[in-house]
Amino acid sequence: MSFRSVSSRRKFLLMSSFPxxxxxxxxxxxxxxxxxSETVDSKPxxxxxxxxxxxxxxxxxATFPSFLYLRxxxxxxxxxxxxxxxxxxxxxxxxxxxxxxxxxxxxxxxxALTDSEIAKVARGTVLIPSVAGSxxxxxxxxxxxxxxKLSRKVLPSIFLGxxxxxxxxxxxxxxxxxxxxxxxxxVIHRSDGSGTTAAFTAYLNAISPEWxxxxxxxxxxxxQTGVAIKDNAGVSAQIQQGEGxxxxxxxxxxxxxxxxxxxxENKAGQFAIPTENATTKAIATIKLSEDLRGSNADPDAxxxxxxxxxxxxxxxxxxxxxxxxQALKDVLKWGLTKGQAMGLELGYVPLPDEIVKKSIAALDxxxxxxx
Numbered sequence: 001m002s003f004r005s006v007s008s009r010r011k012f013l014l015m016s017s018f019p020x021x022x023x024x025x026x027x028x029x030x031x032x033x034x035x036x037s038e039t040v041d042s043k044p045x046x047x048x049x050x051x052x053x054x055x056x057x058x059x060x061x062a063t064f065p066s067f068l069y070l071r072x073x074x075x076x077x078x079x080x081x082x083x084x085x086x087x088x089x090x091x092x093x094x095x096x097x098x099x100x101x102x103x104x105x106x107x108x109x110x111x112a113l114t115d116s117e118i119a120k121v122a123r124g125t126v127l128i129p130s131v132a133g134s135x136x137x138x139x140x141x142x143x144x145x146x147x148x149k150l151s152r153k154v155l156p157s158i159f160l161g162x163x164x165x166x167x168x169x170x171x172x173x174x175x176x177x178x179x180x181x182x183x184x185x186x187v188i189h190r191s192d193g194s195g196t197t198a199a200f201t202a203y204l205n206a207i208s209p210e211w212x213x214x215x216x217x218x219x220x221x222x223x224q225t226g227v228a229i230k231d232n233a234g235v236s237a238q239i240q241q242g243e244g245x246x247x248x249x250x251x252x253x254x255x256x257x258x259x260x261x262x263x264x265e266n267k268a269g270q271f272a273i274p275t276e277n278a279t280t281k282a283i284a285t286i287k288l289s290e291d292l293r294g295s296n297a298d299p300d301a302x303x304x305x306x307x308x309x310x311x312x313x314x315x316x317x318x319x320x321x322x323x324x325x326q327a328l329k330d331v332l333k334w335g336l337t338k339g340q341a342m343g344l345e346l347g348y349v350p351l352p353d354e355i356v357k358k359s360i361a362a363l364d365x366x367x368x369x370x371x
Contacts, residue, residue, distance in 0.1 A: 061095020093193020110195025124317025
Protein backbone atom coordinates (compact mmCIF):
# COMPACT_ATOMS: atom_id res chain seq x y z
CA MET A 1 0.00 0.00 0.00
CA SER A 2 1.37 3.46 -0.88
CA PHE A 3 1.98 6.19 1.68
CA ARG A 4 -0.77 8.24 0.09
CA SER A 5 -3.33 5.41 0.42
CA VAL A 6 -2.40 4.89 4.08
CA SER A 7 -2.75 8.61 4.78
CA SER A 8 -6.08 8.79 2.97
CA ARG A 9 -7.38 5.80 4.88
CA ARG A 10 -6.41 7.29 8.24
CA LYS A 11 -7.87 10.66 7.27
CA PHE A 12 -11.18 8.97 6.42
CA LEU A 13 -11.29 7.17 9.75
CA LEU A 14 -10.50 10.27 11.77
CA MET A 15 -12.89 12.53 9.86
CA SER A 16 -15.71 10.01 10.24
CA SER A 17 -15.58 9.84 14.05
CA PHE A 18 -17.86 12.80 14.72
CA PRO A 19 -20.92 11.66 12.74
CA UNK A 20 -20.41 8.13 14.00
CA UNK A 21 -20.45 9.26 17.61
CA UNK A 22 -23.83 10.80 16.85
CA UNK A 23 -24.92 7.53 15.24
CA UNK A 24 -24.23 5.71 18.50
CA UNK A 25 -27.08 7.65 20.06
CA UNK A 26 -29.52 6.20 17.57
CA UNK A 27 -28.28 2.68 18.31
CA UNK A 28 -28.62 2.81 22.07
CA UNK A 29 -31.95 0.96 22.46
CA UNK A 30 -32.82 0.25 26.09
CA UNK A 31 -29.47 1.05 27.71
CA UNK A 32 -28.31 4.67 27.71
CA UNK A 33 -25.50 5.70 25.36
CA UNK A 34 -22.59 6.96 27.47
CA UNK A 35 -21.62 9.47 24.78
CA UNK A 36 -25.13 10.76 24.30
CA SER A 37 -26.05 11.27 27.93
CA GLU A 38 -23.08 11.52 30.24
CA THR A 39 -24.97 13.15 33.09
CA VAL A 40 -27.85 11.30 34.67
CA ASP A 41 -30.87 13.31 35.76
CA SER A 42 -29.02 16.58 36.24
CA LYS A 43 -32.29 18.22 37.34
CA PRO A 44 -34.45 17.07 40.24
CA UNK A 45 -37.56 15.12 39.14
CA UNK A 46 -40.66 17.26 38.89
CA UNK A 47 -42.51 15.05 41.39
CA UNK A 48 -39.85 15.48 44.07
CA UNK A 49 -40.94 17.35 47.11
CA UNK A 50 -39.76 20.93 47.12
CA UNK A 51 -38.71 20.46 50.72
CA UNK A 52 -36.78 17.20 50.16
CA UNK A 53 -33.06 17.63 50.89
CA UNK A 54 -31.10 17.16 47.68
CA UNK A 55 -27.89 15.11 47.82
CA UNK A 56 -25.58 15.29 44.83
CA UNK A 57 -22.81 12.84 43.91
CA UNK A 58 -20.41 13.39 41.05
CA UNK A 59 -18.22 10.63 39.62
CA UNK A 60 -15.94 10.18 36.64
CA UNK A 61 -13.73 7.52 35.11
CA ALA A 62 -13.88 4.30 33.14
CA THR A 63 -16.03 3.93 30.04
CA PHE A 64 -15.96 0.13 30.54
CA PRO A 65 -18.85 0.08 33.10
CA SER A 66 -20.67 3.14 31.79
CA PHE A 67 -23.72 1.35 30.35
CA LEU A 68 -24.36 -0.29 33.71
CA TYR A 69 -23.50 2.71 35.89
CA LEU A 70 -25.77 5.02 33.94
CA ARG A 71 -28.57 2.46 34.24
CA UNK A 72 -27.97 2.05 37.98
CA UNK A 73 -27.88 5.75 38.70
CA UNK A 74 -30.95 6.51 36.62
CA UNK A 75 -33.02 3.75 38.22
CA UNK A 76 -31.79 4.57 41.72
CA UNK A 77 -32.67 8.23 41.22
CA UNK A 78 -36.18 7.24 40.11
CA UNK A 79 -36.64 5.39 43.39
CA UNK A 80 -34.78 8.02 45.45
CA UNK A 81 -35.43 11.36 43.77
CA UNK A 82 -33.57 13.35 46.41
CA UNK A 83 -30.28 11.70 45.38
CA UNK A 84 -28.79 13.11 42.17
CA UNK A 85 -25.90 11.13 40.69
CA UNK A 86 -23.83 12.28 37.73
CA UNK A 87 -21.22 10.08 36.04
CA UNK A 88 -18.82 11.16 33.32
CA UNK A 89 -17.22 8.27 31.32
CA UNK A 90 -13.91 9.99 30.62
CA UNK A 91 -11.58 6.97 30.83
CA UNK A 92 -9.84 5.26 33.72
CA UNK A 93 -6.72 7.45 33.66
CA UNK A 94 -8.76 10.65 33.87
CA UNK A 95 -10.99 9.11 36.55
CA UNK A 96 -7.96 8.15 38.65
CA UNK A 97 -6.46 11.62 38.27
CA UNK A 98 -9.68 13.35 39.28
CA UNK A 99 -10.03 11.04 42.26
CA UNK A 100 -6.45 11.72 43.38
CA UNK A 101 -6.97 15.47 43.02
CA UNK A 102 -10.26 15.35 44.95
CA UNK A 103 -12.41 16.92 42.23
CA UNK A 104 -14.95 14.05 42.24
CA UNK A 105 -16.98 12.25 44.88
CA UNK A 106 -16.00 8.88 43.40
CA UNK A 107 -13.93 7.53 40.55
CA UNK A 108 -14.01 4.38 38.41
CA UNK A 109 -11.28 2.29 36.82
CA UNK A 110 -10.33 -1.18 35.58
CA UNK A 111 -6.75 -0.49 36.65
CA ALA A 112 -6.64 -0.62 40.44
CA LEU A 113 -4.68 2.10 42.19
CA THR A 114 -1.07 1.42 43.10
CA ASP A 115 0.24 1.61 46.67
CA SER A 116 1.90 4.96 45.90
CA GLU A 117 -1.33 6.39 44.50
CA ILE A 118 -3.31 5.23 47.52
CA ALA A 119 -0.74 6.87 49.80
CA LYS A 120 -1.44 10.24 48.13
CA VAL A 121 -5.10 10.27 49.22
CA ALA A 122 -5.22 11.99 52.62
CA ARG A 123 -8.94 11.19 53.01
CA GLY A 124 -8.26 7.46 52.58
CA THR A 125 -9.27 5.17 49.73
CA VAL A 126 -11.80 2.35 49.43
CA LEU A 127 -11.63 0.16 46.31
CA ILE A 128 -14.93 -1.56 45.54
CA PRO A 129 -15.22 -4.16 42.76
CA SER A 130 -18.60 -3.38 41.26
CA VAL A 131 -18.67 -4.70 37.68
CA ALA A 132 -17.12 -7.67 35.87
CA GLY A 133 -16.83 -8.21 32.15
CA SER A 134 -14.66 -8.90 29.14
CA UNK A 135 -12.64 -6.99 26.57
CA UNK A 136 -13.26 -8.19 23.02
CA UNK A 137 -11.52 -7.88 19.67
CA UNK A 138 -13.94 -6.40 17.16
CA UNK A 139 -13.54 -6.07 13.41
CA UNK A 140 -15.21 -5.01 10.20
CA UNK A 141 -14.31 -7.31 7.30
CA UNK A 142 -16.61 -7.33 4.25
CA UNK A 143 -18.50 -10.62 4.13
CA UNK A 144 -17.19 -11.85 7.49
CA UNK A 145 -19.71 -11.36 10.28
CA UNK A 146 -18.90 -14.37 12.43
CA UNK A 147 -16.41 -17.19 12.80
CA UNK A 148 -13.11 -15.31 12.75
CA LYS A 149 -10.44 -16.96 14.94
CA LEU A 150 -7.28 -15.24 16.12
CA SER A 151 -4.53 -17.23 17.81
CA ARG A 152 -2.08 -16.28 20.53
CA LYS A 153 0.55 -15.82 17.83
CA VAL A 154 -1.53 -13.95 15.24
CA LEU A 155 -3.29 -11.42 17.51
CA PRO A 156 -0.11 -9.74 18.82
CA SER A 157 1.36 -9.75 15.31
CA ILE A 158 -1.66 -7.81 14.01
CA PHE A 159 -1.45 -5.20 16.77
CA LEU A 160 2.33 -4.94 16.30
CA GLY A 161 1.75 -4.16 12.62
CA UNK A 162 3.59 -7.27 11.43
CA UNK A 163 0.56 -8.89 9.77
CA UNK A 164 -0.77 -6.28 7.39
CA UNK A 165 -3.49 -7.95 5.27
CA UNK A 166 -6.60 -9.96 6.10
CA UNK A 167 -5.66 -12.71 3.67
CA UNK A 168 -2.25 -13.19 5.27
CA UNK A 169 -1.42 -16.93 5.22
CA UNK A 170 -1.33 -17.13 9.02
CA UNK A 171 -4.88 -15.79 9.36
CA UNK A 172 -6.11 -17.92 6.46
CA UNK A 173 -4.66 -21.07 8.03
CA UNK A 174 -6.66 -20.39 11.23
CA UNK A 175 -9.85 -19.76 9.28
CA UNK A 176 -10.15 -22.28 6.41
CA UNK A 177 -13.93 -21.88 6.22
CA UNK A 178 -13.86 -18.08 6.10
CA UNK A 179 -13.35 -16.12 2.89
CA UNK A 180 -10.84 -13.43 3.79
CA UNK A 181 -10.37 -10.52 1.37
CA UNK A 182 -7.13 -9.06 0.01
CA UNK A 183 -7.66 -6.00 2.18
CA UNK A 184 -5.25 -3.98 4.35
CA UNK A 185 -5.66 -4.26 8.12
CA UNK A 186 -6.15 -0.98 9.95
CA VAL A 187 -5.63 -1.21 13.71
CA ILE A 188 -7.74 1.04 15.94
CA HIS A 189 -6.61 1.64 19.51
CA ARG A 190 -7.41 4.01 22.35
CA SER A 191 -5.85 7.45 22.47
CA ASP A 192 -6.83 8.15 26.08
CA GLY A 193 -5.62 6.47 29.25
CA SER A 194 -7.84 3.42 29.45
CA GLY A 195 -8.56 0.50 31.75
CA THR A 196 -9.80 -1.36 28.68
CA THR A 197 -6.36 -0.82 27.14
CA ALA A 198 -4.71 -2.02 30.35
CA ALA A 199 -6.67 -5.28 30.31
CA PHE A 200 -6.14 -5.85 26.57
CA THR A 201 -2.41 -5.13 26.60
CA ALA A 202 -1.95 -7.22 29.76
CA TYR A 203 -3.18 -10.21 27.74
CA LEU A 204 -0.89 -9.43 24.80
CA ASN A 205 1.96 -8.92 27.25
CA ALA A 206 1.31 -12.33 28.80
CA ILE A 207 1.23 -14.27 25.52
CA SER A 208 3.88 -12.50 23.42
CA PRO A 209 7.54 -11.99 24.44
CA GLU A 210 7.92 -9.54 21.54
CA TRP A 211 4.96 -7.48 22.77
CA UNK A 212 6.38 -7.56 26.28
CA UNK A 213 9.76 -6.25 25.14
CA UNK A 214 8.53 -3.62 22.67
CA UNK A 215 5.18 -2.33 23.98
CA UNK A 216 4.28 -3.59 27.43
CA UNK A 217 1.06 -2.93 29.28
CA UNK A 218 -0.74 -0.11 31.07
CA UNK A 219 -3.38 2.59 30.77
CA UNK A 220 -1.28 4.08 27.94
CA UNK A 221 1.27 2.25 25.79
CA UNK A 222 3.55 3.13 22.87
CA UNK A 223 1.56 1.55 20.03
CA GLN A 224 3.61 0.33 17.07
CA THR A 225 0.84 0.84 14.51
CA GLY A 226 -2.74 2.00 14.13
CA VAL A 227 -5.11 4.94 14.49
CA ALA A 228 -5.74 6.39 17.96
CA ILE A 229 -9.36 7.07 18.94
CA LYS A 230 -10.82 8.29 22.22
CA ASP A 231 -12.89 5.97 24.46
CA ASN A 232 -14.84 2.75 23.89
CA ALA A 233 -17.66 4.52 22.08
CA GLY A 234 -15.23 6.18 19.66
CA VAL A 235 -13.49 2.90 18.86
CA SER A 236 -16.87 1.22 18.38
CA ALA A 237 -17.91 3.95 15.95
CA GLN A 238 -14.78 3.45 13.86
CA ILE A 239 -15.34 -0.29 13.75
CA GLN A 240 -18.88 0.26 12.52
CA GLN A 241 -17.78 2.50 9.68
CA GLY A 242 -14.26 1.51 8.66
CA GLU A 243 -13.60 -1.31 6.20
CA GLY A 244 -10.85 -3.72 7.16
CA UNK A 245 -10.49 -2.30 10.66
CA UNK A 246 -9.81 -4.14 13.91
CA UNK A 247 -9.84 -2.87 17.47
CA UNK A 248 -10.81 -3.72 21.05
CA UNK A 249 -13.72 -2.59 23.23
CA UNK A 250 -15.55 -3.63 26.36
CA UNK A 251 -18.04 -6.36 25.41
CA UNK A 252 -21.10 -4.28 26.35
CA UNK A 253 -20.31 -1.94 23.44
CA UNK A 254 -19.95 -4.85 21.02
CA UNK A 255 -23.20 -6.35 22.27
CA UNK A 256 -25.25 -3.16 22.09
CA UNK A 257 -23.92 -2.21 18.64
CA UNK A 258 -23.81 -5.78 17.26
CA UNK A 259 -20.15 -5.57 16.30
CA UNK A 260 -18.43 -8.66 14.86
CA UNK A 261 -16.34 -10.27 17.61
CA UNK A 262 -13.37 -12.58 17.15
CA UNK A 263 -12.85 -15.88 18.96
CA UNK A 264 -9.54 -15.73 20.84
CA GLU A 265 -7.25 -18.58 21.77
CA ASN A 266 -7.10 -19.08 25.52
CA LYS A 267 -4.33 -20.62 27.62
CA ALA A 268 -5.89 -24.09 27.21
CA GLY A 269 -5.57 -23.77 23.41
CA GLN A 270 -9.31 -23.34 22.83
CA PHE A 271 -10.89 -20.57 20.77
CA ALA A 272 -13.38 -18.85 23.05
CA ILE A 273 -15.99 -16.16 22.55
CA PRO A 274 -17.22 -13.91 25.40
CA THR A 275 -20.30 -15.84 26.45
CA GLU A 276 -21.64 -15.46 29.97
CA ASN A 277 -20.23 -18.86 30.92
CA ALA A 278 -16.78 -18.28 29.39
CA THR A 279 -16.46 -14.84 31.00
CA THR A 280 -17.69 -16.06 34.39
CA LYS A 281 -15.15 -18.90 34.38
CA ALA A 282 -12.34 -16.48 33.67
CA ILE A 283 -13.47 -13.97 36.31
CA ALA A 284 -13.47 -16.80 38.88
CA THR A 285 -9.70 -17.20 38.36
CA ILE A 286 -8.97 -13.65 39.57
CA LYS A 287 -7.70 -13.66 43.15
CA LEU A 288 -8.18 -10.39 45.01
CA SER A 289 -6.03 -9.07 47.83
CA GLU A 290 -7.41 -8.00 51.21
CA ASP A 291 -8.03 -4.52 49.84
CA LEU A 292 -9.80 -6.09 46.83
CA ARG A 293 -7.20 -5.47 44.13
CA GLY A 294 -6.25 -8.12 41.58
CA SER A 295 -6.22 -9.32 37.97
CA ASN A 296 -5.39 -12.33 35.81
CA ALA A 297 -3.93 -11.51 32.42
CA ASP A 298 -4.19 -15.05 31.03
CA PRO A 299 -6.78 -17.29 32.78
CA ASP A 300 -5.99 -21.00 32.60
CA ALA A 301 -9.53 -22.32 33.18
CA UNK A 302 -10.81 -24.61 30.43
CA UNK A 303 -13.41 -22.87 28.22
CA UNK A 304 -12.52 -19.46 29.75
CA UNK A 305 -12.58 -16.33 27.62
CA UNK A 306 -9.06 -14.92 27.94
CA UNK A 307 -9.49 -11.15 28.49
CA UNK A 308 -11.55 -10.24 31.55
CA UNK A 309 -11.40 -7.69 34.33
CA UNK A 310 -13.15 -6.21 37.30
CA UNK A 311 -14.02 -2.54 37.33
CA UNK A 312 -13.65 -0.69 40.62
CA UNK A 313 -15.41 2.25 42.18
CA UNK A 314 -12.92 4.50 43.96
CA UNK A 315 -14.43 6.00 47.10
CA UNK A 316 -12.96 8.06 49.90
CA UNK A 317 -12.94 6.86 53.48
CA UNK A 318 -13.91 10.33 54.71
CA UNK A 319 -16.44 12.79 53.32
CA UNK A 320 -17.21 16.26 54.65
CA UNK A 321 -20.95 15.64 54.44
CA UNK A 322 -22.18 12.54 56.32
CA UNK A 323 -25.36 12.50 54.21
CA UNK A 324 -23.27 12.35 51.04
CA UNK A 325 -21.19 9.49 52.45
CA GLN A 326 -24.34 7.58 53.37
CA ALA A 327 -25.91 8.21 49.96
CA LEU A 328 -22.85 6.83 48.19
CA LYS A 329 -22.86 3.75 50.41
CA ASP A 330 -26.58 3.24 49.77
CA VAL A 331 -26.41 3.54 45.98
CA LEU A 332 -23.39 1.24 45.76
CA LYS A 333 -25.05 -1.36 47.98
CA TRP A 334 -28.12 -1.14 45.76
CA GLY A 335 -25.95 -1.66 42.68
CA LEU A 336 -24.11 -4.59 44.26
CA THR A 337 -27.41 -6.32 45.08
CA LYS A 338 -30.46 -5.33 43.06
CA GLY A 339 -28.38 -3.77 40.30
CA GLN A 340 -26.36 -6.90 39.54
CA ALA A 341 -29.21 -8.48 37.59
CA MET A 342 -29.10 -5.61 35.08
CA GLY A 343 -25.58 -6.50 33.99
CA LEU A 344 -26.36 -9.56 31.85
CA GLU A 345 -28.81 -7.68 29.68
CA LEU A 346 -26.21 -5.01 29.00
CA GLY A 347 -23.19 -7.26 28.38
CA TYR A 348 -21.58 -7.75 31.79
CA VAL A 349 -21.54 -10.74 34.14
CA PRO A 350 -22.68 -10.79 37.78
CA LEU A 351 -19.98 -10.55 40.40
CA PRO A 352 -19.16 -13.79 42.23
CA ASP A 353 -21.16 -14.03 45.48
CA GLU A 354 -17.98 -13.93 47.55
CA ILE A 355 -16.90 -10.66 45.89
CA VAL A 356 -20.34 -9.12 46.40
CA LYS A 357 -20.07 -9.85 50.13
CA LYS A 358 -16.56 -8.41 50.33
CA SER A 359 -17.55 -5.32 48.34
CA ILE A 360 -20.53 -4.67 50.60
CA ALA A 361 -18.31 -5.13 53.65
CA ALA A 362 -15.86 -2.58 52.20
CA LEU A 363 -18.64 0.00 52.13
CA ASP A 364 -18.45 0.13 55.92
CA UNK A 365 -15.10 1.90 55.57
CA UNK A 366 -16.84 4.89 53.99
CA UNK A 367 -17.78 7.57 56.52
CA UNK A 368 -17.58 11.25 57.30
CA UNK A 369 -14.86 13.36 58.85
CA UNK A 370 -15.05 13.71 62.59
CA UNK A 371 -15.84 17.21 63.68
